[in-house]
Amino acid sequence: MFDDLNDLYQQVILDHSKSPRNFFKLEVANRVAEGRNPLCGDQVTVYSLVENEVVREISWQGSGCAISKASASIMTDALKGKTAEQAKELFRNFHDLITTGSSDSKDLNKLAAFGGVNKYPARVKCAILPWHAALATLDGKANIVSTE
């Protein structure tokens, strides 16, 4: 019945949504930002420890659909150890991937699992929400960011 959806819900995504990584409150965080999707009530809080423009530690908490949970889980794995510039570059490539279905970058690794999202425009926001929150922590913003 759902063969077409295997593109969207790739095994990596299902795994991460069931057992999310870095899913806790980082007590040593020096940056916190919250993302909300007012349309559906999805909510994610990203905690990061940023020193000398480098993400030393990053974690998240929140609730949402499989796509947003997997995105937060895989994103936090991917951002650990990255500089702010590298993180932004990664987001640009990820954004290309989920909006167009392809990206020039060869370094997406597990993030490449989101290659099917572009066919479901309503789900692009789900995948992007944690990134908005993470980038806000890198910019030193502590505001609530919204995908609307």
Add this chain to the structure above:
Amino acid sequence: MSGTETISQARPVESFQSLEDRRVEFPVLNQKVHGCDLVYFDNAATTQKPRRVIDALTYYYEHDNANVHRGIHELSNRASSAYENTRVRAAKFLNARSADEIIFTRGTTEGINLVAQSWGGKFIKAGDKILLTEMEHHSNIVPWQLLAARTGAQLVYLPVTGDRGLLDLSRIDEWLTRDIKLFAMTHISNTLGTVNPVTELCAKARKLGVTTLVDAAQSAGHRKVDVQEIGCDFLVLSSHKMCGPTGVGILYGRLDVLEQTPPYQGGGDMISSVDFFNSTWNKVPHKFEAGTPNIADVIAFGTALDYLDEVGREKIAEHDIELSAYCYAQLAKLPGVRLFGPETGRAGLVSFLLKDVHAHDVVMMADQAGVALRGGHHCNQPLMRKLGVESTARASFYFYNTTAEVDRLIEVLREIQRFFGTV
């Protein structure tokens, strides 16, 4: 005579053995979505429109289109009379004492905002209390918050008891007191399917001198709604949730209450005379309908009201109860399902969650199988927080839905559980 009346007689009643046979009257239902037969279970958001309502819109624009209440020419007379006939029709539909008690709005939301701004602006003062229930739609919360912020009034909420979703009426006397100025309540919860005893609540309120507003958005197209029997001061509804076009609603107000209520918006049609510095108001209900109204959609709404009476609101209510009871029972058999709202006596909708599958994933996957559900907070965020969930999936029915469609929903949900490996 308006041609729309001819069209509404187009099909004989006798040709329909059961409500479900009427599916053929709804062109939109006959289609495939993602390669599967469409199962439309989002009727609490908006219902589909029968052919004759669609025809009434086209007929009006092809034959009678003109502005109302102004012209002396033939087309304007036809448009005015069809528009005003719908008012008479709506008064009869709701058993109002007079057509003057029917105000056309853009929908339920505008009706509530009208009452909050105009009636509330005059009668609600600092320190006054407004009683709502915890199961109100945002449209029956936010206008009162705006009014409270403007006036210094206070909002009070009648609690809902847990997942079964009933109002806690054992303690009604603690909440509904003489201190309350207005009690605004929903007839049917769009999230829980709870049917509130509005007649009893309004009677209690009336004894205490409390003004009442009933949100009938989810009930007016599904069961008999009689404003005299309910005994409310105001009642609001939306055309598009009862086979009519979008962009039209009704605010019913008791005539004496409407006469004391100041105008809503200023403009043409709502005045009796205007000079450079002062104006006098037109009489009720025109006082509340500034500018050129939504003529075509109001007229087609009249056709929808005729249609609903032909179908029979008692029959629709029975069908709602049977189908939602069936759906509730079938859903309850699924492993890890959480059901919201009362087990019995519910309206035609069921909200649910599947363990470890988010409502959005459920709704999106169901869509891939042609089943249209709603997922989210249903404009009920405070209630959702109270229930400790951020969203639910909801199947909401109308008389054209069938038990076979419910079976299809259950089949799809089982498949979703297999896909996510939760069973």
